[in-house]
Amino acid sequence: MQITINDYNMQNLEAFSELKKKDISELINEALEEYFANEQKKLLEKNLADENAMTNLDYDEFWSGVEIDE
Secondary structure, three states: OOOOOOHHHHHHHHHHHHHHOOOHHHHHHHHHHHHHHHHHHHHHHHHHHHHHHHHOOOHHHHHOOOOOOO
């Protein structure tokens, strides 16, 4: 696998590596973990919203056609 990092990101990696006293690999792994956690959260929220959109009925729609025998 080959990964290419643009100059801007490389400069930031080097600067933050010095500031935080961490090696670049550690910074990249931390950033990827945060990215994947955020993306997973977005996907879960989207799936929940999509599910709610399919099942979101108002009171009349929900009970329409339901007969209750006493």
